[in-house]
Amino acid sequence: MQYPDYRPRRLRRSENLRRMIQETTLSPADFVYPVFLVAGTGVKKEISSMPGQYNLSVDMAVEMAEEAYGLGIPSVILFAIPEAKDSVGAQAWNDKGIVQQAIRAIKRKIPNMVVIADACFCEYTDHGHCGVLTKGVLDNDASLENLQRVALSYAKAGVDIVAPSGMLDGFVGATREGLDSEAYDQVGIMAYSAKYASAYYDSFRDAADCAPLSGDRRGYQMDPANGREALREVTLDIAEGADIVMVKPALAYLDIIHSIASEVDLPIAAYNVSGEYAMVKAAALNGWADYDRVMMENLLAMKRAGSDMMLTYHALDAAKLLGG
Ligand code: PBG
Ligand code: ZN
Numbered sequence: 089m090q091y092p093d094y095r096p097r098r099l100r101r102s103e104n105l106r107r108m109i110q111e112t113t114l115s116p117a118d119f120v121y122p123v124f125l126v127a128g129t130g131v132k133k134e135i136s137s138m139p140g141q142y143n144l145s146v147d148m149a150v151e152m153a154e155e156a157y158g159l160g161i162p163s164v165i166l167f168a169i170p171e172a173k174d175s176v177g178a179q180a181w182n183d184k185g186i187v188q189q190a191i192r193a194i195k196r197k198i199p200n201m202v203v204i205a206d207a208c209f210c211e212y213t214d215h216g217h218c219g220v221l222t223k224g225v226l227d228n229d230a231s232l233e234n235l236q237r238v239a240l241s242y243a244k245a246g247v248d249i250v251a252p253s254g255m256l257d258g259f260v261g262a263t264r265e266g267l268d269s270e271a272y273d274q275v276g277i278m279a280y281s282a283k284y285a286s287a288y289y290d291s292f293r294d295a296a297d298c299a300p301l302s303g304d305r306r307g308y309q310m311d312p313a314n315g316r317e318a319l320r321e322v323t324l325d326i327a328e329g330a331d332i333v334m335v336k337p338a339l340a341y342l343d344i345i346h347s348i349a350s351e352v353d354l355p356i357a358a359y360n361v362s363g364e365y366a367m368v369k370a371a372a373l374n375g376w377a378d379y380d381r382v383m384m385e386n387l388l389a390m391k392r393a394g395s396d397m398m399l400t401y402h403a404l405d406a407a408k409l410l411g412g
Contacts, residue, residue, distance in 0.1 A: 112392045114384065116160030116407035120204060120357070120399040123149050124295045125168035125186045137291035138362055139369050141401050143169065146190045153194045153201060159407035163202035165251060165399055166190050169297045170212050176220050177212030181237035183244060191245040204249040204278060205242045207235060207263070210298035217300050218254035218308060226308055228256050235259060236266030243272040249331070253280040255308040261328035278357060279330035282318035282344055285309035288337045288363030295362065318344045319351055326354055335395070337361040339386060342393040349394025358395035360386065365401040380409055 099105050124135065124143050131145035144152055153164050168186040170179035179185050187205050194203050209231065210218045219231025231254065239250045250267070252259040260279045267275050285306045293299040310317060322333045333352065335345045336359035345358055368386065372379035383402045390398050400406070 112388055114387055114391060114406065114410060116403075116410055117162055118387075118391060118397050119161050119403035119407060120163045120165050120397055121153075121156045121161055121403035122165050122167065122399055122401060123152060123190075125149055125166060125190050127169075127171045127186060135291070135295040137294045137366055138401065139373065140405075141295065141365070143295065146186065146193050149190050150193045150197050153198060156404055156407070157198050157201050159404060160410075161403050161407050163204060163248075163397075164194065165204040165206055167206050167296050168211060173212055173214040175214055176234060177209035178234075180207070180209055180212040181234065181241040183241050185241070188241055188245040191242060191247050195246045202248045203246070204251050205247045206251050206253050207238045207242065208253040208298075209234065210254075210300070211296045215301050216298055217303075218305065219256060224303075226256075228258070231256055232258055232262040235262055236269075239263045239266045239275075240270055240272070243267055243270070243275045247275060249276040249278050251278040251280065251334075253283065255280065255283050255305075255310070258328065260325045260330045264329035276331040277329060278332040278334060279325040280336055280359075281322045281325040281330065281333040282335045282341070282348070283309050283359075284312050284337065284341065286312065286337050286340075286361070286363070288340070288361045291362035291366045312340070315344060315347065319348060322348050322352055326352060330354065332357050332397075334359055334399075337364060338390045338395070338398065339364050342389060345390065345393040345395050355396045356394060357397045357399060358390040358393070360390060360398050360400040360402065362401065368402075380405070384409065 099109050126143045128145040129147050132148045133143045135141045166187050191203050208218050210216050217226055220227045242250050250263055252263050263277055332355045334357040335341050338358040338360045349356055368382050371377035
């Protein structure tokens with residue numbers, strides 16, 4: 089029998105040897121926790137398609153943010169269901185809106201926590217599309233003006249990072265220009281650069297009440313069949329002033345994360361979306377999967393593929409396992 093000179097198993101013999109050669113590690117600092125805000129006080133209502141995740145009033149969201157921060161998670165991203173919707177989504181730039189209130193409340197209670205706010209209109213429009221419609225089609229440039237209003241309103245409330253998510257052409261440049269026009273040059277932009285028209289968002293649409301009433305988002309979100317186009321989107325967003333670029337969803341798009349990581353030098357975020365969370369939860373609740381192990385393997389894969397941070401509903405569970 090001819091033995092090989094190199095035997096990979098030598099370095100897998102013990103826990104400590106395995107630890108020494110581990111290439112990728114997870115830390116609570118890698119996570120951004122998404123929070124779904126609703127009006128009222130004392131509200132903590134479980135989202136049916138996302139067991140373990142909640143619609144929270146501002147006071148309860150502050151408590152949730154404190155818990156996350158206590159576990160070592162540096163950041164939250166905020167979404168909200170407004171009390172009233174209209175055709176343009178004007179509640180999105182109401183200075184007293186739910187997101188704006190939550191930004192103020194979280195920054196007051198936990199000044200060092202990085203508060204990110206999603207900037208889109210689908211939760212705020214009565215038709216559920218990500219901006220203004222003209223003749224039934226998303227009107228790109230009219231929506232950009234409103235996006236600037238949203239970004240400024242978040243900035244006034246004290247947000248650290250604005251995350252435009254509508255996949256409008258020029259949305260990063262418009263956000264940057266809007267922020268800089270009132271000297272908010274220190275407010276960052278996390279761009280939903282490569283956001284695919286995915287079936288993995290359905291649970292989120294329950295959580296944020298933002299499913300389009302008619303049609304779908306394929307006229308603005310990317311075709312899951314396209315890989316090179318993601319790089320084009322990322323390149324545009326960087327040129328327009330993005331500070332962090334995002335790939336979304338994560339698990340079915342690890343190839344996209346990997347190729348972007350090899351091409352660009354900006355921090356990369358992966359959005360481990362609602363449907364990815366729901367699948368793991370559902371399997372675990374049925375006794376078909378080990379929740380902790382599957383969750384950690386998924387998060388590790390996103391990081392190994394090249395993402396620097398993960399927006400994930402698992403953030404608290406994973407941080408607890410990591411001893412945060
Ligand atoms: C809205 C938005 C969506 C998500 C984040 N922001 C849904 C969509 O585009 O329909 C999805 C997040 C998730 O599924 O966890 N622009
Ligand atoms: Zn949207």
